[in-house]
Amino acid sequence: MPISAYVVPVARSSTTSDVFNAIAEAHRREILDVLVTGEKAVGTIVDDLSMTQSQVSKHLRVLSEVGLVRSRADGRRRLYRLDPARLRPFHAWLSKYERAMNDRLDRMDDYLQELQEQGERA
Numbered sequence: 001m002p003i004s005a006y007v008v009p010v011a012r013s014s015t016t017s018d019v020f021n022a023i024a025e026a027h028r029r030e031i032l033d034v035l036v037t038g039e040k041a042v043g044t045i046v047d048d049l050s051m052t053q054s055q056v057s058k059h060l061r062v063l064s065e066v067g068l069v070r071s072r073a074d075g076r077r078r079l080y081r082l083d084p085a086r087l088r089p090f091h092a093w094l095s096k097y098e099r100a101m102n103d104r105l106d107r108m109d110d111y112l113q114e115l116q117e118q119g120e121r122a
Helices: 019-023 027-033 044-048 053-065 084-121
Strands: 067-076 077-082
Touching: 019 027, 019 053, 019 067, 019 084, 027 044, 027 053, 027 077, 044 053, 044 077, 053 067
Parallel strands: none
Antiparallel strands: 067 077
16 A cells, blocks of 8 residues: 555644744744843834745744734834733643753752762761
């Protein structure tokens, strides 16, 4: 039987409806990093990241559609700002891995402390 018989298409969330997929793209994370310091115009983001305006606008559109970025008009410009509330599900998911890593580091610290105490007794 050919291998193609075993290949089954997997449903994938749209980048524009899923925060996880939206922030999976490195340029979008860079834009979020720029916006974490405050509200910025597209031109400022372009200058900060050395990306083209069309690239920045495309990524801002995706970030806006998933609710990570909000915009407002300021004359002829649009100013963008981070809306971190949409990162809560991501933070909640990631926190369990952070706890597991901290638990491992705590156990390693305990083990090193034990080794140090054994060395002092010897």
